Amino acid sequence: MSSAPHIRLSSPWLPFESRRRARDEKREAVLRAAVQLFLEQGYHRVTLNEVADRLNITKPALYNYFRGKDEILFECWSMGAELVDSVITEVNAGGGSGLVKLRKLVHAYAALMATDFGASLVRFDLRDLTEQNANVAxxxxxxxxATFRQYIAEGIADGSIRPCDPKLAxxxxxxxxxxxxxxxxxxxxLSPTAxxxxxxVRLTEGLAIEDRQQTTRKTPGVPQRRNPVRKVTGKKRTGGTG
Structure with missing residues (x-):
């Protein structure tokens, strides 16, 4: 008697990597919804029910990813910190003078501050974190x-930045x-890039050595100003600043 053909049943479970990726995506969706609400209304005014409602899920579903609101707050902050760390790693890998590296960091950091996770670095109160997480932050x-100070000190040493107090600068x-x-x-x-x-320009031009300013301002990876300030001639304008 011939044996019955083997039928390969498809597993109802996703492969491990796919499951992890799906979980990571859902976890990040929670963080994106939460950070928007925290910035809009303030951390203490936002409830987990509101976070769940924005995601169109139930509140208990949130506990599949986070243990509580304070953990969500810290993870939102951590997302911003990780973005800064990646910027610093990229700047260090690119090399260049202290001024070049400083300008790259300033440009990337400024753009990051115009994002939700970037803003969380300065808008969230570390006192709302657990002591352990606050220490990490x-x-x-x-x-x-220390990285800002390091680039300024390097610039002083290599002659691209004027002598100054790196800490105060x-x-x-x-x-x-x-x-x-x-x-x-x-x-x-204004866009984040603008x-x-x-x-x-504004935060670094005063630090640049004058005789090198024209060349160091053209920092690789940092777009240049397209609309230089032009002198105004003719009849003097009057009125308010609006």
Whole structure:
């Protein structure tokens, strides 16, 4: 008697890698919805029910990915920190003078501040995190600050940046960049790239050595200003700033 043909049944389960990828995508969707709500309404005003409603899922479904709202907050912050880390890694790999690296970092960081996860780095209160996670966040902030100082110090050493106090210069630059996360609006007149272009010039031109400024301003990977300020001639304008 001949044996019955073997029928290969398709598994109802996705392959491991596909399952992990699907889970990662859903997890990131939760973070994207949550970070938008946290920035719009403030962390304490947002409930997990609202996060679930925005995703059209149930609140219990959120617990498949996160243990609570504070963990979601930290993961949103971590997403922003990871983006900064990747920028720094790329800048370091590209090499160049201290000024070149500083300008690349300023440009990328400015554009990042105009994103939800970037803004979370400066809009979220670390006091809302657990002590352990707050310590992780503070350590990351110190690493970012140290990188700004390092590039400035390298520029002083290689002659591309004027002698200055790297600590104070880094504070001034980071302060200007971080504020973008507070005032940027996606429906505003300027795009993230336009903001990054302008801030790169404004925050670094005073540091550049004058006799090298024309060449170092043309930093690889950093778009140049297309609309230089022109002198106004003729009748003097009056009125307000609007």
């Amino acid at each position: 503070r350590a990351a902030k110190r690493r970012i600050d 880094a504070f001034a630059i980071a302060g200007g960049l971080n504020w973008i996360g507070h005032w940027y609006r996606s429906d505003g007149e 903001i990054a272009d302008e801030f790169t």
